[in-house]
Structure formats: structure tokens, C-alpha cells
Amino acid sequence: xxxxxxxxxxQGKTKTTPKPKRPLLNERQSxxxxxxxxxxERVRMPATHAKPSRVDGAAxxxxxxxxKYVYCIIKSGRPLSFGPxxxxxxxxxxQTVLYRDIAAVVSNTPMVAQDPTRDNVLxxxxxxxxxxQQHTVIPMSFGTVFKTDDDIMELLRSAYDAFTDVLNKMxxxxxxxxxxxxxxxxxxxxxxxxxEDIRRLKGEISSQKGSTYFARMQYGRLIDAALQARSERYVxxxxxxxxxxxxxxRSNKPIGDRMIMNAAFLVARDTEQAFDARVKAIGSRYDKLxxxxxxxxxxxxxxxxxxxxxRAH
Numbered sequence: 549x550x551x552x553x554x555x556x557x558x559q560g561k562t563k564t565t566p567k568p569k570r571p572l573l574n575e576r577q578s579x580x581x582x583x584x585x586x587x588x589e590r591v592r593m594p595a596t597h598a599k600p601s602r603v604d605g606a607a608x609x610x611x612x613x614x615x616k617y618v619y620c621i622i623k624s625g626r627p628l629s630f631g632p633x634x635x636x637x638x639x640x641x642x643q644t645v646l647y648r649d650i651a652a653v654v655s656n657t658p659m660v661a662q663d664p665t666r667d668n669v670l671x672x673x674x675x676x677x678x679x680x681q682q683h684t685v686i687p688m689s690f691g692t693v694f695k696t697d698d699d700i701m702e703l704l705r706s707a708y709d710a711f712t713d714v715l716n717k718m719x720x721x722x723x724x725x726x727x728x729x730x731x732x733x734x735x736x737x738x739x740x741x742x743x744e745d746i747r748r749l750k751g752e753i754s755s756q757k758g759s760t761y762f763a764r765m766q767y768g769r770l771i772d773a774a775l776q777a778r779s780e781r782y783v784x785x786x787x788x789x790x791x792x793x794x795x796x797x798r799s800n801k802p803i804g805d806r807m808i809m810n811a812a813f814l815v816a817r818d819t820e821q822a823f824d825a826r827v828k829a830i831g832s833r834y835d836k837l838x839x840x841x842x843x844x845x846x847x848x849x850x851x852x853x854x855x856x857x858x859r860a861h
Contacts (some may be wrong), residue, residue, distance in 0.1 A: 589668050616645070616700055617657035618692045619675040620685040620846065623715050624651040630678055635671045642675055645697050646771060649706035650711050653679055654700065662691045676846050684719050686711060687846040714851055720817040721795060723850065724843030726827065727802075728786065728809035728835060732775070738836075739774045779808040782837065786810070789830050793823040798849045808837075812849035821843065 563791035617635055619642070627644055634640035634655030653675065662668055672690050678812055694700050704711065740746050749767040753760045786809060787797060796814040803810060815823045831839045 550687060555841060563669050576788045579814065609641060613659050613694050614656055615659040616654045616697065617662070618688045618700060618703075619653045620679060620681060620687050621704070621711050621715070622651055622653060622683040622685055623649060624683070625649045629655075630675065633671070633675050633678055635668050639671065642678075645700045645704075647701050650704055650708065650715070652700045652704060654687075657693060658694065659695065662693070662755065664690055680722070680846055682843075684715055684721070686714055686718070686851055687848060693820045718814075718851065721847060722817065722820065722844030723847045724809050724813045724815055724823065725787075725845065726790075726809065726813065726826075726842075727804040727807055727840040728782070728807055729838040729840070730779075730782075732805055734836065735775065735778065738772065739778070743770070743774060746774070748839050766773075782834065783809045786830055786834075790823070790826055793819050793826050796850060800849070814847055814850050815844070 562777050587678075594746075596824040617640075619634075624644055624646065625634070625647060625648070628651065629644075630642040630653070632639040632641050634642045634658055636655070640655035640657065642653060642655045645654055655675075669690060676685055677685055694703065740750055741814075746767065751768060752763045783799075790797065790813060794815050798812045800810040800812065802808055813823065827839065827841050831837075831841075
């Protein structure tokens with residue numbers, strides 16, 4: 549994502565708006581019973597359709613309080629229009645502002661801070677999803693607003709080399725998200741069955757003969773070490789299995805006790821089907837894990853550009 553600060557640089561991670569885009573595979577709904585097999589459940593998010601504009605083709609307002617909301621940056625040497633897809637009660641018309649052979653994808657918006665409501669976030673990503681069907685995109689962070697077209701052209705001019713470099717590197721590439729979860733209690737039960745020392749300590753604690761403090765401490769340390777080793781093994785095996793069908797990968801911090809893997813993969817357009825098939829094959833192989841698989845996205849985790857132009861307030 550691009551975010552305005554003082555210097556120009558194009559590498560590393562970008563933090564972006566949360567991405568509720570169509571999950572292909574969603575996590576199991578817990579029933580309290582241990583899962584008998586891995587889950588690769590295909591679900592869809594509720595459809596979000598842009599409403600028609602009240603006045604089709606109406607000229608942009610020259611209201612002094614109106615600004616330009618920027619969704620993403622693309623390569624284009626000619627003006628483009630994407631229709632009424634943008635943020636607003638009546639979805640705003642989305643078009644481009646050009647500088648040389650790159651363009652910002654924008655719509656008119658009031659000069660106020662946009663609240664990250666569900667409708668606004670979905671509109672922001674709806675535009676990026678539409679544009680990325682035909683173009684490589686550099687996603688801007690939610691709520692990026694400039695005052696005028698001239699301000700946006702200055703943004704494009706000041707960061708032209710960085711934008712062009714990243715657009716070339718990201719050409720025809722998408723991001724996919726993969727989260728892997730497990731039932732921790734079920735894994736602990738399996739570890740107890742497989743490890744003689746852990747099984748013995750559990751029996752000693754259960755018998756309650758004398759103080760069990762040291763036995764409980766040792767049991768906890770052994771369980772933690774076994775869980776860590778097993779999760780690291782699973783994660784390493786999954787990354788290795790996806791290595792030859794992805795361009796790059798990034799590991800993010802897992803969220804909560806159930807998640808053992810929170811990763812993003814950069815995938816070329818022509819290997820998207822191979823990547824999708826490989827994820828499904830992995831899911832069927834690991835019958836004790838649950839996979840949450842989403843995408844394609846713009847390359848949120850693989851782009852970071854720091855801009856020279858301060859955003860309008």
C-alpha cells in the first residue's frame with residue numbers, strides 16, 4: 549500500500565485495510581467435538597453491488613469541500629472510467645488521474661475523514677478488485693484523500709520512479725492469504741498418547757499422591773515444547789509444498805491460540821490455478837488442520853512505498 553510520508557522507498561510490508569474479500573475456504577464452525585478431518589469449506593461473502601448513480605454522467609461538483617479519494621495506482625497512458633463503484637451512499641463514479649504512463653484510480657468524495665464502516669471498506673476493495681481484473685495495482689490505504697487532481701499529479705510525479713519499479717515487479721501477480729488453525733486440545737491428547745514421559749506425568753498428576761507442583765510444571769514445559777515443535781513442522785511443510793507455485797511468501801504473526809500459520813503468498817496470474825489446486829491438496833493431506841484460504845488480492849503484503857507528498861487534510 550502507499551502511504552504519504554517524507555522519503556521515497558519501495559520494499560517491505562505494508563499494513564492495509566482489513567480484507568473481507570471472498571474467502572474460498574473458511575474455518576470450521578466449532579461444535580465442541582474434536583474434528584475428525586481437515587476442513588476446506590468453500591464459502592462466499594455476501595455480494596456487494598454498486599447502486600446506480602442518481603444522475604448518470606453528471607459533471608463533477610466544484611464544491612470547495614470536495615476532494616479526491618484515491619484507491620490505487622496503475623499503469624495507464626490514457627484516461628479510464630470504471631463506472632459507479634466508489635465510496636458514497638450513491639456509489640461515486642471512478643476514473644483515473646494521469647501522469648505520464650501511470651495513473652491514480654479516484655472518485656470524488658467530501659473532504660472529511662472516511663469512517664471505516666463495512667460499506668466503505670467494501671466499496672474501497674470493490675474498486676481495487678474491479679481494477680485488478682485488467683491491471684496490476686498498487687493499493688492505497690483506506691481513507692487516502694487529496695484536495696485536487698493537481699495534488700494527485702504531484703503525488704504521481706514525486707514517486708514516479710518508485711511506483712513504476714513496483715508496478716513492474718508486481719506485473720500480473722496477485723496475493724493469496726492462507727491461515728491454518730488446529731484444535732489445540734485434540735493435539736494435546738495426541739501428544740499425550742504418543743509421548744511416554746508426558747503420559748507418565750499426566751498419570752502422576754491425576755493420581756494426586758502428594759504434591760504435584762513439580763510434575764505439573766514439567767508436564768507444562770513438555771507440552772509447550774511438543775506443541776511448538778509440531779506447529780513448526782506443519783508450517784515448514786506447508787511453505788515447502790507451496791514454494792514452487794508461488795513467487796514469494798510472507799509469514800505474519802498468528803492470531804489467537806488456534807492459529808498456527810498466518811501467511812501471504814505472491815502468485816503469478818498464470819499459476820493461480822496451480823496454486824489453488826496445491827492448497828486444496830495440502831488441505832486434504834492434513835486431516836487435523838483447518839485452512840482459511842482467501843484471494844486473489846492486490847499485493848498488500850509485498851508493497852510498501854513511502855511518498856514525499858503529504859496527504860490533504
